[in-house]
Amino acid sequence: MTGNELKYIQQAVTLGKISGNGEFTSRCQTFFENRYSFHKCLLTTSCTDALEMSAILLNIQPGDEVIMPSFTFVSTANAFVLRGAKIKFVDSKAEHPNMDEMQIEALITPKTKAIVVVHYAGKPCEMDTIMDIAERHGLFVVEDAAQAIDSYYHGKPLGSIGHLAAFSFHETKNIQCGEGGMLVINDPQFAKRAEIIWEKGTDRAAFFRGEVNKYGWVDMGSSFLPSELQAAFLWAQLENLQDIQAKRQAIWQDYQGFFSEDAQQPTILSDKYLKKFTKGIEEAQLTEKYKVCTEDSSPNAHLFYLIFEQLSQRTAFINQMKEQNTLCVFHYQSLHQSDFIKAYQGENQTTLPNADRYSDCLVRLPLFYELG
Structure with a gap:
């Protein structure tokens, strides 16, 4: 509001x-x-x-x-x-x-x-x-x-x-x-x-x-x-679009600074950060991140996400964050794997490994205007 x-x-x-x-x-x-x-x-x-x-x-x-x-x-x-x-x-x-x-x-x-x-x-x-x-x-x-x-x-x-x-x-x-x-x-x-x-x-x-x-x-x-x-x-x-966007960009930058000791390089999340953030889930990995407002691409701070190596790691992360009253959620499930599309078009023999990986391993962190 x-x-x-x-x-x-x-x-x-x-x-x-x-x-x-x-x-x-x-x-x-x-x-x-x-x-x-x-x-x-x-x-x-x-x-x-x-x-x-x-x-x-x-x-x-x-x-x-x-x-x-x-x-x-x-x-x-x-x-x-x-x-x-x-x-x-x-x-x-x-x-x-x-x-x-x-x-x-x-x-x-x-x-x-x-x-x-x-x-x-x-x-x-x-x-x-x-x-x-x-x-x-x-x-x-x-x-x-x-x-x-x-x-x-x-x-x-x-x-x-x-x-x-x-x-x-x-x-x-x-x-x-x-x-x-x-x-x-x-x-x-x-x-x-x-x-x-x-x-x-x-x-x-x-x-x-x-x-x-x-x-x-x-x-x-x-x-x-x-x-x-x-x-x-x-x-x-x-x-208030300009103000909303400025606040979201600031939150996005806070997240990026938190998760990376060197903002120029994707990093394995160290124990220091994991203990600070999740009570110590091991071997979680931030395998992708994009820059804000670079020359060729200006993401709008819509969401901030992490990508874990395995579904079990993401599940553990979500559960431990929930224990700390912080809601972190996964996102889309691959449409080519859905029950509906299989019934509508028949079994799909195509493998789409990257889409499936994001379905299993991506998690979104809270990001909204009123976030402190």
């Missing part, structure tokens, strides 16, 4: 319109378009909704194939499965949970329609390589930027590079409104239809702008708009 959330919710109520696409929705969308040079933004009730809108916009049909990482949240895949797509999973990199862009091209077939990238922890995927692959094969790129607000790739804001992008404002994100999301349209060919899909398949938004004399059902769509109460809450967060 940054201070004005309840004030702006009261203002939204006083204005007399708390359904979607009102004053605060407009403020939020304009903020993102101006700050990050997104072509068009549409607030949604969740990042999941934004991804589902992407699948509709790309006209995903049964039998189409969509390439994406296995180490991601189920919404990334569900949005396209709902349209009947077959999912082709890519392994993570050995050094980071992001998808290994060098594995993408081998998965492309005549049925491939799109590549969905996930910027894990706000760290950019290799977008130059991915966009080049997409252009050569005539594919669309969707950025799942749920964790990537205010993060950059070679100076370009994440979410501004692919044809479409989806952001999350869930309460676990850097800025939030409880539940919320946003679709970003960077390819102008999708802008008009996106607004129609957003408004339940009608040209209602054009009607209220005076562009048509009545509105009707002109395309498929659904109820993707958040209420003005959510948008008002989000606006209070956006007003």
Whole structure:
């Protein structure tokens, strides 16, 4: 909470319109378009909704194939499965949970329609390589930027590079409104239809702008708009984005300084640090970390994680931290190993060892604005 959330919710109520696409929705969308040079933004009730809108916009049909990482949240895949797509999973990199862009091209077939990238922890995927692959094969790129607000790739804001992008404002994100999301349209060919899909398949938004004399059902769509109460809450967060990010960066840097005697080198966690932090779990290893605000990549301090050598070590760490009233949690389970995808697509013979390793060995530490 940054201070004005309840004030702006009261203002939204006083204005007399708390359904979607009102004053605060407009403020939020304009903020993102101006700050990050997104072509068009549409607030949604969740990042999941934004991804589902992407699948509709790309006209995903049964039998189409969509390439994406296995180490991601189920919404990334569900949005396209709902349209009947077959999912082709890519392994993570050995050094980071992001998808290994060098594995993408081998998965492309005549049925491939799109590549969905996930910027894990706000760290950019290799977008130059991915966009080049997409252009050569005539594919669309969707950025799942749920964790990537205010993060950059070679100076370009994440979410501004692919044809479409989806952001999350869930309460676990850097800025939030409880539940919320946003679709970003960077390819102008999708802008008009996106607004129609957003408004339940009608040209209602054009009607209220005076562009048509009545509105009707002109395309498929659904109820993707958040209420003005959510948008008002989000606006209070956006007003304080710089302060929120500065605080999160400071916490992130505190963690990095704590876990590394030499900030330039990944280190084996020494007994000194383990005893200080966990009462002495041995042989835990921090095998990957990324720099903050380096020349080529500006992670946004969304989360800080450790990678242990074995599942048993991670479990022991989580349990001992819980005894000290500190909640540390693991993250995604590899989607290619899920019961659903095996039932939906059949047993997958592909091995994705890095995705499985992150599922078993990665743990997230507490990181939120009020953290002391």
